[in-house]
Amino acid sequence: MKKLLLLCFGLFLLAAARVQAAPATVTFTSERGVPFTLRFDGRPLTRGGVRQVYIDRLVAGTHTAEFLIPTANGRAISYRTRVFLDPGLETSFVLLTRPGRAPELRKVAAVPLRGVYGPATPGGYYGNAPGGYEPGGYDPGGPGYGNGGYHNGGQPGGYGYTRQMAPQDVDALRAAVRRQAFDNEKLPLLQQALSETTIQADDLVVLMKELSFESSRLDLAKFGAARVADRQNLYRLNEGFTFSATAREFQQYLAQPQR
Template sequence: MNKALLLCCSFLLWAAQLVAAPANVNFVSEHGVPFELVFDGRPLTRTISREVYIDRVQPGFHWAEFRIPAGRGFVKYRTRVFLDAGYESNYILIARRGFAPVLRKVSAVPIRYNRGPRRNDDRQGRYDDRDGRYDERDDRRDDDRRPDYDNHLNQDEDRNGRYEDRSGYNRRNSLMSSAEVDDLIQAVDAKSFDSGKLAIAKDALSQADIRAEDLKRLLRRFDFESQRLELAKYASSHVADPQNFYQVYELFNFDSNIKELQQYSAQARPNDDYRPGGYDDRSRTVMTPAEVDGLLRAAGSKSFDKDKLAILQDGLARTSIRTEDLKRMLRAFSFEDQRLELAKYAYSHVIDPQNFPQVYALFNFNSNVDALRDYINQQPRR
């Protein structure tokens, strides 16, 4: 009896060790872009770094927040990562001009336990912690630990087939097909409460991207706008066609929710300070007349000019536009103050600035015409 009990306890201890197998993770930036890292709410970097290694972490989901220097401040990018037990996950932070920051998983390899203890006094900036060994690196050594990132980024998919490389990194993960979205909607509908629906939707989007039109289908499954807003904010960084994200505004009735989502979406995009040299027109696509029609329908669903302005600005944020189509947008406003605001915002997005003076005819008050002209004269010559 004692031998059987001892054998059972030994088995349970062995199983517990398997379950509790730690995970390691390595974050490195593309082209050595500096960053600060907050992991699960805890600041890990004492100074700006280009690579951070975290040893012996609890497996599962964790939050990683990166602060990237931009102009006089920082661009904040927060995302969730999943760490497999017994594996070392390697992530690369991509912060390219004209695109929002993206954290991309490039590999996950079994942890090798025969490497011996790590020394903390052999290089500057490294430090340990009993709850998890945090290793901040500023150099490029230990090449045997890190995969060849260039080779991984040129592959179409990793060992799980999840991650797809697209020049410019517009997407992080695989794109959900219509059938997969149908399956997700079916799983969401099986839950009675919005909180349960939200958990399922977030979990599905944590490792996948989704089209704006499919996101709209998913958001319609929620009964309350509060949960719908939370999912829309979470999904904003997972939309494969961010230029169409404005479409989700049609699903919100409360002005406060529209404003909050618009502000969140704007903060998630790189701003002028973050992109040296200002906007890069080459990274934008020109809106077609059909796309302008869709944007105007979304704006037209709102009763107030301020809500229309939020939708139109969001639709223009990642695209360029012709002056003729901009004039159509400006006519959607009832009051000239919002019309003036959009005209100023859209000027840097117009591909034919020589025709921009045509918009002056849409203003009845000379003060607005003068204000717009003064604004244009203050902008860099195009």
């Protein structure tokens, strides 16, 4: 009995250690495209205004986020809050900046991280600047932060991508897909194009509808879900399916931890 109790206790400690070691990821997006600057846990992460910031490989738990938001009269509002990040999840927040109301940070989604991940580090980030994607990252002088772009701390399975697919890129990809006759030619082309970029949820729905068969659309949705930039809109991928049963299968896939 004593050995059994020791074994159970050891397994419990092992499970707890694994949960604690699992990294967390967070995305902050401006609701109406209002640019902001961000200090995260006291570290400046942005240079100039951005519309979206993505930080990966964070230690799970409570963190501090401080936003500096410009106003019409030339002044800036400072808004500081705390966020809790669950281990093994990518959490998405939307920054609400509505006229006549105080800023608010609202949690909109938390989905399992996909791929193999290493130990949590202070994290890398990318941002979308008012003029488009901002590849030149800011190095605040700490380990794990990007210097000249996204940096994943040398760990496998990082969640940063070099750029977001622009509308003209989506149109060009659709044209290329339409030149293929069958789904077994279209799907690999789409997956290859998405492998090194992020994409808006609505644009992924458009690409899903270029496929003829429901099973192919599901395969593309599963492949592309981890590459959707506006994570709070993952639910919109359901619009790319013809049958509700496929949408339910996709939601079940999202709910399962992916390794």
